Amino acid sequence: MAQQNIRGGLDFEAPILELENKIEELRSFSQTTQVDLSDQIEKLLERCNEKKRAIFANLSPWQKVLTARHPRRPLSSDYLQLMMDDFVELFGDRSFRDDPSIVTGFGRLGGHKVCVVGHRKGKDTAEKLACYFGCSHPEGYRKALVKMQLADKFGIPIITLINTPGAYPGVGAEERGQAFIIAKNLMEMARLRVPIICTVIGEGGSGGALGIGVGNRNLMLEHSYYSVISPEGCSAILWKNTEFKERAAEILKLTAEDLLGFGIIDEIVPEPPGGAHREPVRAAQSLKEAILRHLRELEKLSGEDLVKARYQKLKRMGVYEEETAGLLSLAGSA
Amino acid sequence: MNDTPQDSLPSPTAKRQLDPALDSGLEPLEARTDAVKKRRDMPANLWMQCDGCSKLLYKPRVEEKLNVCPECNYHFEISSAKRIQMILDPASFEERFTNLSPLDPLGFRALKAYKDRLVETQHRTGLKDACVVGTGKIERIPVVFGVSDSRFLRGSMGSVVGEKIFRGVELARDLKYPFIFVSGSGGGARMDEGILSLMQMAKTSAALADLDRHGGLFISVLTNPTMGGALASFAALGDVVIAEPKALIGFAGPNVIRETIKADIPAGFQTSEFLLEHGFLDRIVNREDLRSTIASFLRMFVFRPA
Numbered sequence A: 001m002a003q004q005n006i007r008g009g010l011d012f013e014a015p016i017l018e019l020e021n022k023i024e025e026l027r028s029f030s031q032t033t034q035v036d037l038s039d040q041i042e043k044l045l046e047r048c049n050e051k052k053r054a055i056f057a058n059l060s061p062w063q064k065v066l067t068a069r070h071p072r073r074p075l076s077s078d079y080l081q082l083m084m085d086d087f088v089e090l091f092g093d094r095s096f097r098d099d100p101s102i103v104t105g106f107g108r109l110g111g112h113k114v115c116v117v118g119h120r121k122g123k124d125t126a127e128k129l130a131c132y133f134g135c136s137h138p139e140g141y142r143k144a145l146v147k148m149q150l151a152d153k154f155g156i157p158i159i160t161l162i163n164t165p166g167a168y169p170g171v172g173a174e175e176r177g178q179a180f181i182i183a184k185n186l187m188e189m190a191r192l193r194v195p196i197i198c199t200v201i202g203e204g205g206s207g208g209a210l211g212i213g214v215g216n217r218n219l220m221l222e223h224s225y226y227s228v229i230s231p232e233g234c235s236a237i238l239w240k241n242t243e244f245k246e247r248a249a250e251i252l253k254l255t256a257e258d259l260l261g262f263g264i265i266d267e268i269v270p271e272p273p274g275g276a277h278r279e280p281v282r283a284a285q286s287l288k289e290a291i292l293r294h295l296r297e298l299e300k301l302s303g304e305d306l307v308k309a310r311y312q313k314l315k316r317m318g319v320y321e322e323e324t325a326g327l328l329s330l331a332g333s334a
Numbered sequence B: 001m002n003d004t005p006q007d008s009l010p011s012p013t014a015k016r017q018l019d020p021a022l023d024s025g026l027e028p029l030e031a032r033t034d035a036v037k038k039r040r041d042m043p044a045n046l047w048m049q050c051d052g053c054s055k056l057l058y059k060p061r062v063e064e065k066l067n068v069c070p071e072c073n074y075h076f077e078i079s080s081a082k083r084i085q086m087i088l089d090p091a092s093f094e095e096r097f098t099n100l101s102p103l104d105p106l107g108f109r110a111l112k113a114y115k116d117r118l119v120e121t122q123h124r125t126g127l128k129d130a131c132v133v134g135t136g137k138i139e140r141i142p143v144v145f146g147v148s149d150s151r152f153l154r155g156s157m158g159s160v161v162g163e164k165i166f167r168g169v170e171l172a173r174d175l176k177y178p179f180i181f182v183s184g185s186g187g188g189a190r191m192d193e194g195i196l197s198l199m200q201m202a203k204t205s206a207a208l209a210d211l212d213r214h215g216g217l218f219i220s221v222l223t224n225p226t227m228g229g230a231l232a233s234f235a236a237l238g239d240v241v242i243a244e245p246k247a248l249i250g251f252a253g254p255n256v257i258r259e260t261i262k263a264d265i266p267a268g269f270q271t272s273e274f275l276l277e278h279g280f281l282d283r284i285v286n287r288e289d290l291r292s293t294i295a296s297f298l299r300m301f302v303f304r305p306a
């Protein structure tokens, strides 16, 4: 088990990993010795599935954050490979440079033409460094916008896959107007005349996530999170150190259930038992099915109606008190 | 160092900036006690220290200069009321959307409950939340005018600020008035309202996209400090974007950047002058010239229905 943990498991997954290891051992034993152990294996598999369900149905907000950041969690590149046909990646922002931390391109999803824009965290160390671990620079957001506007021109729906700790906080990013570029994306995405479906597949880190997150539909994978600030950042502000990150994750209300409750997202996309990292193929099927369902609904709307619907959706977001002639009403999305 | 120094927290400066992108309006304790000590040492509240040049200044003289340092031209933060008085025609301002008040949708409680902080801040400032929006006139030209107030949880944007800006922009669209907003937010998106605050960025930006489509004019005025989620949404989206001198303006806070890059940041980083040099501001305008400059834009860019 220890080995398995080193391979990238989380503490609370230990009972699952233990069973998975046992199953693996039995399988290889039965293979080498030609002894039939299928009954035992079957039983263990059942127990393992129960464990997965029990553990992952009761994750704390912080455990969700850890799952969203799981080293083996499928990334945009995995979903592209597993969901798309004929995907052609397009590079560059036509202005400064190609930011690899955002992947953009065109292809087909279940027969529908789509443009895909997704954060890229990188698979190996070199790629992770080039992608700043999924933290985009202004040119990444500009690249996203250039490709989305290309999609808009030719009436092609847009799918975005959100997975970032946040937009990169650096000197170059500020010099090149990080805030201005993100703001521009928010404004322009609001008026694109094609369907936009945004899904948080892992980390939804604040403005960096929202920069490709204005859609007609907003979805979250079951064990992803979406927050105005990272739990560590919140803890640092409130308690002056990052030790209270678990408590911060709780009070920030950043899980998919929380966001569904606030009316911020439209749907939680279920993950396979034990999390997307256990069965990326099934996770991708689940996501593809959800996106296609929403896409078919949205494709019935005109460009004008899509813009209006997005506007009305955003208009409802917020929770406040409104006093009208002595009457109190609680307005907003909650 | 604003107009009610006795009972307000010290104004956040570059040095004291916490997290940029968002913040709950809490100042580091040391900063707070330092400032209190400093204030106690000053005779009869007549003297103040400049955040820009550290010189001791005679307060009546600073106030006479619209709260600008006579020595170094540092622009001190001022209240929304003072801002309205400075920019709009006398007695022309009519506040709107005064029936909106903040709630505590997350039940947010750390060392202190958000609910309690709201009540305290409301008492201290006389404001319901961190921005004021209404109609008024500038050199007799009717406008919709909004301003954030950095005394209220550092001018941060939660649901009420987002809603007021949204409604203000819609009002400008419907009345065919220009929309003017003076931003001052060290707080960015308000952490205490979590994801709902983040969504105000998209919401206000969508309203401005709609105003733009209708041919409306938006003049964005950036003041010290305008950071994080405020800058990364409505504040950056002006047809014209101007700033007061020496304001701190940026996405990520200087401390966060320093920690990330493990190096010092260049002098003058994230100031108005830095932004002008890098091409993100149309112009830097002294406080005393703001009113006349805005008026000249209003005469130049007249509403043309699209």
Ligand SMILES: [Zn+2]
Pocket: B050, B051, B052, B053, B054, B055, B069, B070, B071, B072, B073, B074
């Ligand atoms: Zn000075």
